[in-house]
Amino acid sequence: MGLRQLTLNASDSVLAPTLRIKELEERMDSMHTALICALNQLLDLKDLNTGFHSTRLAEWAVRVAQEMGMDESSLHNLEVAALLHDIGKMGIPDSILQKPARLTADEYDVMKKHPEYGWGAIRLFPTMERASLFILHHHEGYDGKGYPAGLRGSEIPVGSRIVSVIDSFDAMVSSRPYRKGLPFEEAMRRLKDASGTQFDPAVVQCFTRIARPEMENVFAATGTTSAVVI
Numbered sequence: 286m287g288l289r290q291l292t293l294n295a296s297d298s299v300l301a302p303t304l305r306i307k308e309l310e311e312r313m314d315s316m317h318t319a320l321i322c323a324l325n326q327l328l329d330l331k332d333l334n335t336g337f338h339s340t341r342l343a344e345w346a347v348r349v350a351q352e353m354g355m356d357e358s359s360l361h362n363l364e365v366a367a368l369l370h371d372i373g374k375m376g377i378p379d380s381i382l383q384k385p386a387r388l389t390a391d392e393y394d395v396m397k398k399h400p401e402y403g404w405g406a407i408r409l410f411p412t413m414e415r416a417s418l419f420i421l422h423h424h425e426g427y428d429g430k431g432y433p434a435g436l437r438g439s440e441i442p443v444g445s446r447i448v449s450v451i452d453s454f455d456a457m458v459s460s461r462p463y464r465k466g467l468p469f470e471e472a473m474r475r476l477k478d479a480s481g482t483q484f485d486p487a488v489v490q491c492f493t494r495i496a497r498p499e500m501e502n503v504f505a506a507t508g509t510t511s512a513v514v515i
């Protein structure tokens with residue numbers, strides 16, 4: 286065997302595992318993405334409004350995270366959490382989820398279980414542990430008056446603090462069969478009013494900077510226009 290052949294064989298044996306690892310990583314990535322899309326579709330089947338709402342939240346999440354200078358891996362976890370934040374609602378009975386009137390105290394207690402249900406399922410996937418924590422705490426209040434754990438301030442994972450703001454904003458401006466969405470300025474006023482109590486002031490400040498210029502982009506990215514929803 287010539288020297289050239291030996292060199293080729295040596296480089297082959299180094300390259301082969303590298304290529305194999307890359308192929309496996311790509312396969313893992315596409316499985317991860319497919320899983321998230323499948324879960325999102327199930328969420329869509331359960332409640333049609335939630336589908337677009339969650340997709341817009343993922344779009345907002347990326348923009349807020351970039352504005353706040355989050356690193357790439359936190360940004361990805363936040364995007365997943367935004368998309369699947371209400372996945373636990375699949376465990377809530379339709380009689381409560383679809384109730385056209387105000388919930389009773391007991392019904393509200395059942396509804397408040399959805400972050401834990403979501404966390405319980407999503408944490409089982411090894412790549413989504415951090416995202417599952419963002420999901421678990423997305424209804425905590427900055428002043429400690431939220432649920433499920435009553436965490437306050439920086440005790441609440443930053444991803445949950447971001448989801449909390451964009452979730453409330455999108456819910457406020459979105460029209461529902463039983464009510465019209467709030468105008469943009471009114472929704473922003475309510476966010477600022479609750480800054481420091483329900484919401485993290487730093488997140489509200491950041492969202493305030495990008496909300497107006499990014500509004501149409503977020504709706505365009507989800508295949509809708511704000512005129513349909515607002």
Ligand SMILES: [Fe+2]
Nearest residue numbers: 370371423424
């Ligand atoms: Fe929620």
